[in-house]
Amino acid sequence: xxxxxxxxxxxxxxxxxxxxxxxxxxxxxxxxxxxxxxxxxxxxxxxxxxxxxxxxxxxxxxxxxxxxxxxxxxxxxxxxxxxxxxxxxxxxxxxxxxxxxxxxxxxxxxxxxxxxxxxxxxxxxxxxxxxxxxxxxxxxxxxxxxxx
Ligand SMILES: [Zn+2]
Numbered sequence: 001x002x003x004x005x006x007x008x009x010x011x012x013x014x015x016x017x018x019x020x021x022x023x024x025x026x027x028x029x030x031x032x033x034x035x036x037x038x039x040x041x042x043x044x045x046x047x048x049x050x051x052x053x054x055x056x057x058x059x060x061x062x063x064x065x066x067x068x069x070x071x072x073x074x075x076x077x078x079x080x081x082x083x084x085x086x087x088x089x090x091x092x093x094x095x096x097x098x099x100x101x102x103x104x105x106x107x108x109x110x111x112x113x114x115x116x117x118x119x120x121x122x123x124x125x126x127x128x129x130x131x132x133x134x135x136x137x138x139x140x141x142x143x144x145x146x147x148x
Contacts, residue, residue, distance in 0.1 A: 003031035033057055050102045058102070061095070063088060070112060073127035077120050078080055087115045110146070 001011055010032035017026050027041040049061035070084050091111045095103055109131045116124040 001029065001040055003034060003036065005036045006034040008033035025105050048101055051108065052102055052104045054105060061103075063092060066091065066108065066112065069127065069130065070116065070123070073116065073123040073130065074120065075126075079120050079123055083119060087112070087119065090115065122135060 002009060003011055008031055011029045012032060013027050014030055014037070015028040017028075018024070019026065023043060027042065028037065029039045029040060030037045051059045051061050052060060066088055067084065070087065074084060091108070095108075095112065109127075113124060113128055113131070116127050
């Protein structure tokens with residue numbers, strides 16, 4: 001945490017306190033360089049991510065939907081549940097680190113495909129064929145080419 005006065009990276013926490021409802025942690029800090037004090041607040045970030053579907057309507061990002069899609073593709077395949085979770089974590093982090101809060105469903109599909117290809121070829125092809133139902137053949141071919 002940078003000091004807001006001198007931008008030093010060396011700060012110490014003097015005191016941490018939960019808010020009454022437990023949703024915010026308040027930390028009193030002191031800069032080790034200029035000795036000024038300041039307060040930071042730590043709270044849970046609500047994931048406000050919108051998915052733009054092919055037909056143009058917009059949905060809230062739903063981690064569970066991605067999980068279900070991957071689990072279905074991995075059925076009877078030697079895909080570890082933890083590996084699936086880490087794929088989803090990875091994709092979610094990527095989406096949250098983007099500047100935009102909107103992403104198209106086909107971009108999400110691409111992210112999943114890229115990772116599934118490394119995990120399991122059969123799961124990859126299954127997911128790709130489900131993906132095909134929602135997108136046209138041309139786009140499907142383009143994606144397969146891109147992923148190589
Ligand atoms: Zn400072």
